[in-house]
Amino acid sequence: MGTTALVTGASSGLGVEFARELARRGADLVLVARRQDRLEQLAVQLAESYGTVSTVIPMDLTASDAVSELRADLAERGVRVATLVNNAGFGTFGRLDGIAEQRVHDEVSLNVLALTELTRAFWPELVAHARTSPGNGALVNISSTAAYQPIPFMAVYGATKAYVRSFTEALWWEAKGTGLKVTALAPGATDTEFRQVAANDPVMVGPHQDAATAVATAFRALDARSTPPSVVSGALNAVGARGVGFVPRRSLLTVLGRSIAPS
């Protein structure tokens, strides 16, 4: 309430739902993604529904100076961020040698590098805000159930999401005593544009959720008296994520590799 939240990947899917819920709770927004028209439409909707002031920043977060430019742009506008939702991300389905090198570079740049640099760049102001207004600001990084086991034919994506989970859980500890809530949300298969972007059918296994349901899981975690370092969306997904740790790696990879092999 009365603070500003920065949401990356706010032009589609989970990012739109994060922005909507944050606006409903009274936050102003910074909306970042490449598709400016989508961001502007969302800004208008949020203003009409909740009186939200949105700053629209169209940008490709894989560009080399993207994060420092974003940081400088917001500083110049006098916008201070209390909540950061690192949501922008994508996956690619296929054998590693069938994926263009540039796409592999962009996937790691967006899912890992931009997320890390954004967290580092905004961490001081997230913590400063949390110290004066404990519990009223958060860092939410979007991981995935893909973080809980390697995924053949989506090897890069699974590895990037394992990074996000590990990175965020470590920061959960570092934030202790500051009042900043930190969590990694791990959605399972969710109906967004993700599948279209990844060009994958077989990997979207398991129960499908809608984006609003997955985002509600993150807010339940943030609203809890003690926010967990990470949270899996959906009871079955949570059981699966915990369960895979007990399955011998070789067997797990054999089942996964056979069930999601490209045709």
Ligand SMILES: NC(=O)c1ccc[n+]([C@@H]2O[C@H](COP(=O)([O-])OP(=O)(O)OC[C@H]3O[C@@H](n4cnc5c(N)ncnc54)[C@H](OP(=O)(O)O)[C@@H]3O)[C@@H](O)[C@H]2O)c1
């Ligand atoms: N859907 C699922 O099944 C699922 C499951 C687990 C985790 N996730 C994770 O959830 C997050 C959100 O994905 P989603 O499912 O909502 O997919 P989505 O509908 O495809 O949304 C992805 C968002 O990321 C933005 N984006 C992509 N490349 C970008 C770039 N280079 N620079 C800036 N923004 C960029 C897109 O906006 P523009 O194209 O306009 O730039 C879009 O707003 C991702 O991190 C994804 O890995 C999704």
